[in-house]
Structure formats: C-alpha cells, structure tokens
Amino acid sequence: MAADTDAWLYRLSPEDIDELDAAAENFLSLGKDIGTIKKAEFPLPGFSRHITDLKQNLLHGVGVEVLRGLPIEAFSQEKTATIFCGIGAHLGMARSQNAQGHILGHVRDTGADAKDPETRIYQTSERQTFHTDSADVVGLICIRPAKSGGRSLLVSAESIFNRMRAECPHLLARLFDPIATDRRGEVPDGAKPYMEIPVFNWHEGFLTVFYQRQYIESAQRFEGAMRLTSDHIAALDAFDALANDPELHFGMDLRPGDMQFVYNHSQLHDRTGFTDWPDPGNRRHLMRLWLSMKGDRPLPACFKEAYGSIEIGNRGGIITRTTRLHAPLNT
Numbered sequence: 001m002a003a004d005t006d007a008w009l010y011r012l013s014p015e016d017i018d019e020l021d022a023a024a025e026n027f028l029s030l031g032k033d034i035g036t037i038k039k040a041e042f043p044l045p046g047f048s049r050h051i052t053d054l055k056q057n058l059l060h061g062v063g064v065e066v067l068r069g070l071p072i073e074a075f076s077q078e079k080t081a082t083i084f085c086g087i088g089a090h091l092g093m094a095r096s097q098n099a100q101g102h103i104l105g106h107v108r109d110t111g112a113d114a115k116d117p118e119t120r121i122y123q124t125s126e127r128q129t130f131h132t133d134s135a136d137v138v139g140l141i142c143i144r145p146a147k148s149g150g151r152s153l154l155v156s157a158e159s160i161f162n163r164m165r166a167e168c169p170h171l172l173a174r175l176f177d178p179i180a181t182d183r184r185g186e187v188p189d190g191a192k193p194y195m196e197i198p199v200f201n202w203h204e205g206f207l208t209v210f211y212q213r214q215y216i217e218s219a220q221r222f223e224g225a226m227r228l229t230s231d232h233i234a235a236l237d238a239f240d241a242l243a244n245d246p247e248l249h250f251g252m253d254l255r256p257g258d259m260q261f262v263y264n265h266s267q268l269h270d271r272t273g274f275t276d277w278p279d280p281g282n283r284r285h286l287m288r289l290w291l292s293m294k295g296d297r298p299l300p301a302c303f304k305e306a307y308g309s310i311e312i313g314n315r316g317g318i319i320t321r322t323t324r325l326h327a328p329l330n331t
Contacts, residue, residue, distance in 0.1 A: 042086030095317025135290030149274030
C-alpha cells in the first residue's frame with residue numbers, strides 16, 4: 001500500500017472540481033443547514049461515477065481512499081464543509097458524532113487533558129492508538145496540517161488476526177470475549193456507561209473489528225464491566241504490537257483539501273502525535289464525517305450497544321432522545 005499509491009489515491013480532475021464547486025453553490029443557495037444535506041441537493045452527474053467506484057473500494061477493495069486536489073484555499077470554510085458533506089451524502093447517511101447531533105466533527109487540539117477519562121483523544125495533540133470509530137465509514141478532510149507530526153496511519157484487522165492466529169491462537173481467542181469499552185460520557189438513554197463488544201467478531205462470514213485500547217482500559221473503572229485477566233491484557237498487548245509493526249501498517253501525510261475515507265470494520269486508524277503552530281489561526285484542523293452505507297456487511301447483535309441500530313444503511317453514531325442533526329462550522 002505504501003508503494004502502490006494508485007490503490008488508494010484519486011487525484012481530482014479540473015472537471016471534478018468544477019462539478020463539486022457547482023454542487024456546493026446549488027446547496028448553499030437553498031439556505032439549509034449543511035447537516036441536512038441530501039444527495040439530490042448536491043448533484044454530481046459526472047463525479048458520482050467515481051463515488052460508485054469509491055464505495056466498492058471501501059466495501060470490497062483495500063478499504064481506504066484519499067481524494068486529493070480540492071483547492072480549499074479558494075473556498076470559504078462553509079463551501080469546503082458543504083463539498084465534504086455533499087460527497088458524504090452520495091456515499092451514505094451521515095451519523096451523529098456526539099450527543100449534540102453534530103454530523104460534522106472538528107478534529108483539533110482543544111487543550112483537553114489526555115489523562116482525563118472523559119476526554120476524547122482526538123481533542124489532544126497526543127499520539128492516538130490504533131482504533132475504530134462507531135460508524136461504518138470514517139471520513140476526514142484536512143483543512144490545515146500541524147507544524148510537524150499528525151501523520152495518518154492505517155492497519156488491516158485481517159492482517160492482525162492472521163498473524164495472531166499463527167503466533168498466539170490462545171490469546172486471539174480472548175479477543176472474542178465481551179470486553180468492555182468506555183463510552184467516555186457519551187451515554188445514550190438507558191445505556192450503561194460502557195459497551196460490551198468483542199474486539200473481533202465472526203458474523204455471517206465477515207470478520208469485523210471494534211477497538212479502542214485507551215477506552216478499554218478506562219472502562220475498568222465501572223462496576224459490572226468484565227474484568228481483564230492477565231491473558232486479556234497479553235492479548236491486547238499482542239494486538240497493539242502487531243498494529244504498530246511497520247511491516248503491517250502504512251502512513252500518509254494529509255495535505256490541505258485531502259479527503260480520506262476509511263472502512264471502519266476492516267481497518268484501524270491512528271494518528272501520530274504532533275507539534276502545532278503557535279498562531280491559533282494556523283493550527284491543525286481536520287473535519288470528520290461518520291457514514292452508514294447501503295450494501296454494507298451485516299453486523300452482530302452486540303453492535304447495537306455502539307450503533308443503536310444495526311440496520312444496514314441506517315446505523316452508527318451517538319444518538320440520544322434529544323439529538324438533532326446539524327453541522328457546526330466552528331466548534
């Protein structure tokens with residue numbers, strides 16, 4: 001993957017850019033919140049053919065694609081967000097990323113304490129760990145990179161599974177146990193403050209991964225959460241060691257305007273730590289989408305704890321009784 005960029009990198013043509021720009025102008029003329037954008041309101045008569053290829057690449061191909069070349073320096077942040085969300089509307093249904101109903105997340109260092117069990121790790125400049133999110137597809141658009149660092153990393157869950165099956169099958173078996181994962185304060189009505197979803201699941205012929213090591217560890221603070229045994233910890237350590245093996249993962253530096261889409265059920269993503277610019281107006285900033293796509297794989301019932309519903313094309317995200325979907329441009 002590192003050597004074969006053609007497998008995952010698509011360079012937008014001038015015609016693609018013109019069509020995306022015109023579609024954004026069409027939607028913005030309607031005076032609606034970007035969080036409500038629908039496919040029909042963002043017409044892409046030509047570029048939609050590539051989006052069909054992108055869906056196939058995510059569901060049945062390498063599981064990641066970057067769209068490069070969007071000239072965001074010529075666009076307002078509102079237009080950039082509209083193009084990003086408009087492409088998302090063609091791929092699938094946008095999902096809420098928090099209890100406030102934000103379908104457009106803002107990934108940047110807010111100064112939050114990384115050691116606080118309520119902190120979302122993406123709100124810091126610390127190194128993340130390889131993890132999945134609570135959606136079928138995770139999209140990012142780079143507005144500004146950091147001064148240094150912040151490299152995007154990806155690893156295949158199947159590669160980790162196959163290596164563990166060959167080297168430590170007794171530990172691999174522990175990753176099919178109902179391991180608890182902290183919700184970090186984003187608790188749907190009537191739910192526990194943690195989820196009980198195995199790291200690995202076999203379901204209807206598909207191997208699906210669900211993983212966030214830091215949140216697994218912080219879930220141990222809750223009474224009722226399954227206690228991690230020494231074998232569980234050894235299994236999690238082996239999983240992390242393989243994810244961090246340079247033979248298994250690869251990385252990319254996202255440029256301004258790059259849009260990265262990752263298939264969350266077969267890929268884990270990570271981000272290296274970074275040093276930001278001193279000027280607040282220049283600091284690292286990415287926007288994020290969570291998407292649910294039609295034609296996706298079925299998920300086991302335990303995913304209802306994270307996704308609410310496991311209905312294909314209408315699942316994932318963080319939904320509470322008062323959630324209203326919208327897309328804040330600055331948060």
